[in-house]
Amino acid sequence: MKLSTWFAAGLVATVAMAATAVVAQQDPIATRKELMKANGRNAGVIVKMVKGEEAFDANKVKTAFDQWDETATKFPSLFPDSSKDGDTRALPAVWSERAKFDAAIAKFKKDVDDNRAQAMSGADGLKVALAAVGKNCSDCHETFRKAQ
Ligand code: HEC
Numbered sequence: 001m002k003l004s005t006w007f008a009a010g011l012v013a014t015v016a017m018a019a020t021a022v023v024a025q026q027d028p029i030a031t032r033k034e035l036m037k038a039n040g041r042n043a044g045v046i047v048k049m050v051k052g053e054e055a056f057d058a059n060k061v062k063t064a065f066d067q068w069d070e071t072a073t074k075f076p077s078l079f080p081d082s083s084k085d086g087d088t089r090a091l092p093a094v095w096s097e098r099a100k101f102d103a104a105i106a107k108f109k110k111d112v113d114d115n116r117a118q119a120m121s122g123a124d125g126l127k128v129a130l131a132a133v134g135k136n137c138s139d140c141h142e143t144f145r146k147a148q
Contacts, residue, residue: 029088032078035071042067043137049123050130056123065116068133072109076102089146101144108136 042064048054049061079094079101094101111133119129 028078028080028083029086029090032075032090033088035074035078038067039071039137043134046119046126046130050127052123056126058120061119061126065112065119068112069109072105072112075105089148091144091146094144097143101140104136104140104144108133108140111136 045054045060046064049056079090081095084090084092084095115129115132118125119133
């Protein structure tokens with residue numbers, strides 16, 4: 001490939017990435033739902049490992065913990081006032097009890113970080129870690145997400 005073609009390809013990729021970032025800013029509802037969907041997919045893999053339906057795989061455990069950590073890091077900025085209404089299951093409590101919601105995100109992140117090493121240590125450790133991390137999912141959904 002000629003250098004100029006390389007450059008053009010790189011430029012297109014950069015513009016595409018910038019466009020994705022803009023979409024994320026403009027559509028926080030879609031962004032947070034995508035992150036949560038990935039949370040669900042990763043939790044499914046981990047649950048299968050804990051049940052023994054899938055072999056323990058430290059790489060997949062790492063992927064799940066990395067993704068949960070990413071979600072917890074991005075989540076606080078994905079609930080601007082403008083995103084209360086729309087195609088969302090977030091309850092009004094997210095905004096009326098914002099400090100509590102932010103604390104729930106912070107606790108989720110801490111439990112992900114604190115349980116990572118234990119989870120990577122093997123199937124037994126993973127079971128304990130999943131219980132600790134998974135409680136955050138259900139606790140937060142109970143208070144801040146509409147039941148379907
Ligand atoms: C701090 C709060 C919080 C935590 C922790 C949390 N969630 Fe959520 N989750 C939400 C909220 C709020 C929504 C609704 C988002 C919306 O519709 O705008 C949601 C939505 C979802 C959805 C539905 C996504 C869709 O298709 O629209 C799934 C699946 C999900 N969460 C899985 C998980 C799993 C698995 C975990 C734990 C590993 C988790 N969540 C942890 C708050 C949380």
